[in-house]
Amino acid sequence: xxxALKGLVPVAILIILALSLLGTTYVIVEAGHVGVVxxxxxxxxEPLVEGFHFKRPFIDEVQQVDVRLIPINAKAxxxxxxxxxxxxxxxVAYSVNGALAPVTYQRIGSTENVAAALIEPAIQxxxxxxxxxxxxxxLVTKRAVVKQAIQQAIESFINNTLQEKGIGNAVQLANVAIxxxxxxxxxxxxxxxxxxxxxxxxxxxNEKLMRVTQAEAxxxxxxxxxxxxxxxxxxxxxxxxxxxxxxADALRESPQIIxxxxxxxxxxxxxxxxxxxxxxxxxxxxxEPEQKPQP
Numbered sequence: 153x154x155x156a157l158k159g160l161v162p163v164a165i166l167i168i169l170a171l172s173l174l175g176t177t178y179v180i181v182e183a184g185h186v187g188v189v190x191x192x193x194x195x196x197x198e199p200l201v202e203g204f205h206f207k208r209p210f211i212d213e214v215q216q217v218d219v220r221l222i223p224i225n226a227k228a229x230x231x232x233x234x235x236x237x238x239x240x241x242x243x244v245a246y247s248v249n250g251a252l253a254p255v256t257y258q259r260i261g262s263t264e265n266v267a268a269a270l271i272e273p274a275i276q277x278x279x280x281x282x283x284x285x286x287x288x289x290x291l292v293t294k295r296a297v298v299k300q301a302i303q304q305a306i307e308s309f310i311n312n313t314l315q316e317k318g319i320g321n322a323v324q325l326a327n328v329a330i331x332x333x334x335x336x337x338x339x340x341x342x343x344x345x346x347x348x349x350x351x352x353x354x355x356x357x358n359e360k361l362m363r364v365t366q367a368e369a370x371x372x373x374x375x376x377x378x379x380x381x382x383x384x385x386x387x388x389x390x391x392x393x394x395x396x397x398x399x400a401d402a403l404r405e406s407p408q409i410i411x412x413x414x415x416x417x418x419x420x421x422x423x424x425x426x427x428x429x430x431x432x433x434x435x436x437x438x439x440e441p442e443q444k445p446q447p
Contacts, residue, residue, distance in 0.1 A: 176209035184220040186250045188257045189213070195258040199250060218263045219250040221326055226272050228279035236288035239334040240279050244306065245326040246271060252322040259317045266323060270313060278305030289343075291333055303328035 180203070181187040187200030190213045200214065207214060222245065229239045248256055248266060260266050282301045283291065291298055307325050314320050335343075 176207075178204060178206050179214045180204055181214070182216055185216040185218055186253045187214040188217055188254045190215065195254050197254055199253045201250075215257060215262065217248060217250075217253045217257060219248050219253065221245050221247050222263065222267070224267055224271055224275075225331070226275040228276045228283075230280040230283040232283055232286060232288045232291060234287040236339050237336045238283055238288060238291060239332075240283065240330060241332040241334075242275050242279060242302065243329045243331050244271060244275060247324050247326065249322050249324060252319055255319050256322040259319055260322075270310060270323060274306045274309040274313075277309055278302050281305055288335055288339055295330065295333075299328065299330050302330065 179187060179200070181200050183202050185202060187205065189196040189198070189200060189207070191208070192211055199217075205214075223243060224246070225241065225243050227239060227241050229237065232238050248263065256266065260269060279302055282298060282305055285301070286294065286298060303325070306328060310323055310325060311320065314322050
C-alpha cells in the first residue's frame with residue numbers, strides 16, 4: 153500500500169507540472185482591453201484583441217491595456233487676468249487607441265502612466281494658461297468659451313507630446329468638462345457686495361419709476377378732471393347764453409311778457425304811493441288784447 157502511494161506521488165507531481173505548464177500556454181484578454189505581448193521583455197507590435205489566445209510559456213508575458221473611455225478628475229490652481237486665485241476642477245474623458253497600444257505601452261507605459269505622465273500635466277498646463285487670459289468674472293460669465301479654450305489647449309498639449317514620441321493619435325480625447333470654479337474668500341465677498349449693490353440700485357430705480365408713474369397718473373387724472381369741469385362750464389355757459397338770447401328775442405317780439413313776469417312775481421300787495429305823476433305798478437290795459445275796429 154505504501155509502495156503504491158509512493159508510486160502515485162511522482163504521477164501527481166507530473167500532473168501538477170503539466171497543468172501549470174498548460175496554464176502558461178494561453179491568455180484571455182478581457183472585454184474592453186487589448187493584450188500587449190512582451191516576448192523576453194521586448195514589446196511585440198501586434199496587439200491581442202479580446203478573447204482567447206495561445207502564447208509561448210515562460211517566454212511571452214501579456215499586459216492588458218484598457219481601451220475603454222476613461223474619466224479623470226483633476227484640480228488646477230492658477231491666477232486669473234485680474235490676479236485672483238482660481239481653483240478649477242476639470243473632468244477629462246480619454247481613451248487609448250487599441251491599434252497603437254503596444255507602442256504606447258513601450259514609450260509611455262500602462263494606462264496609469266498615461267494618466268499621470270500625459271493627461272494630468274496637460275490639464276494643469278492648459279488650465280493655467282487659459283485662466284490667465286480671463287478675469288475672474290469672465291471665467292464665470294464666459295464659461296462655455298473658457299471650456300472650449302481649455303479643451304483645445306489640452307488637445308494641443310497631448311498631440312504635441314505624442315508627436316514628439318512618434319505616436320500621434322495614440323490617445324484620443326473624448327470631452328472636457330469644467331465641473332467647478334472656486335475663488336478666494338475675498339473675491340466671493342466682493343462679488344456678494346457687488347450683487348447686493350446692484351440689487352439695491354435696481355430696487356431704487358424701480359421705486360423711482362413707480363413714483364414717477366404714480367405722479368404722472370395723478371397729473372393725468374387732475375387734467376381729465378379739469379378738462380371735464382371746463383367742458384361742463386362751457387356747456388352751462390352756452391346753455392345760459394342760449395336761454396338769455398331766446399328770452400331777449402321773445403321780449404322783442406312780445407313786450408307784454410315783461411308785464412306777465414311782473415304779475416308772476418307780484419305778491420298781491422299794491423305799493424303805497426300817491427300822486428298824480430305816479431306810474432302804475434301794472435298797466436292792466438296793456439295786457440288786454442287789442443280791439444279791432446268794427447266795420
